Amino acid sequence: NAGVTQTPKFRILKIGQSMTLQCTQDMNHNYMYWYRQDPGMGLKLIYYSVGAGITDKGEVPNGYNVSRSTTEDFPLRLELAAPSQTSVYFCASSYRGGADTQYFGPGTRLTVL
Amino acid sequence: AQSVTQLGSHVSVSEGALVLLRCNYSSSVPPYLFWYVQYPNQGLQLLLKYTTGATLVKGINGFEAEFKKSETSFHLTKPSAHMSDAAEYFCAVSSYSGGGADGLTFGKGTHLIIQP
Numbered sequence: 001n002a003g004v005t006q007t008p009k010f011r012i013l014k015i016g017q018s019m020t021l022q023c024t025q026d027m028n029h030n031y032m033y034w035y036r037q038d039p040g041m042g043l044k045l046i047y048y049s050v051g052a053g054i055t056d057k058g059e060v061p062n063g064y065n066v067s068r069s070t071t072e073d074f075p076l077r078l079e080l081a082a083p084s085q086t087s088v089y090f091c092a093s094s095y096r097g098g099a100d101t102q103y104f105g106p107g108t109r110l111t112v113l
Numbered sequence: 114a115q116s117v118t119q120l121g122s123h124v125s126v127s128e129g130a131l132v133l134l135r136c137n138y139s140s141s142v143p144p145y146l147f148w149y150v151q152y153p154n155q156g157l158q159l160l161l162k163y164t165t166g167a168t169l170v171k172g173i174n175g176f177e178a179e180f181k182k183s184e185t186s187f188h189l190t191k192p193s194a195h196m197s198d199a200a201e202y203f204c205a206v207s208s209y210s211g212g213g214a215d216g217l218t219f220g221k222g223t224h225l226i227i228q229p
Binding site: 004045058092099102103104105107 | 219
């Protein structure tokens with residue numbers, strides 16, 4: 001099992017550009033999550049999904065969009081990149097929510113200039 | 114809303130010494146508590162978690178944590194530090210048990226430094 005994979009690993013965007021961060025898991029997990037990590041701030045939840053076709057906002061959803069058309073994939077879309085979106089983005093998955101362990105991908109480091 | 118406070122953004126210990134990383138949480142309902150470790154330029158890996166039952170939880174790499182409801186704490190310990198323990202450590206609480214958005218609420222992290 002590859003677990004949770006994310007692409008790309010690094011990306012530099014110009015202000016106003018758009019991009020999609022890809023996330024795929026091969027563990028047949030129902031739940032998937034997107035977090036952002038800023039230095040000294042821990043991780044904050046952007047969006048999550050409890051199954052194909054179902055998504056919901058987390059703590060910091062502004063400026064992002066998600067979709068979940070399959071169990072395996074959970075892409076994160078940035079429509080108009082802003083410097084405030086410079087961060088490291090982590091995708092995670094779990095079989096269920098609550099007490100279940102979340103498994104994290106290796107992250108995507110995004111810089112917006 | 115739930116929250117997690119980790120005391121000390123940096124903790125330095127000598128190799129072979131006791132490791133103690135502090136975590137306090139707030140929750141209006143019984144929490145699910147987690148400790149994750151992050152090595153440089155990597156994702157997060159679960160060290161241990163508390164769900165229900167025994168309050169002393171053992172994890173990987175010799176780490177353990179004790180859930181103390183009266184103190185709203187979930188401190189992480191290891192009897193003898195090893196150089197390979199140098200990393201960032203995150204305490205987290207599950208939001209699901211609070212009835213709000215699913216996902217984890219993280220503390221700001223503690224950077225563990227091991228002195229030779």
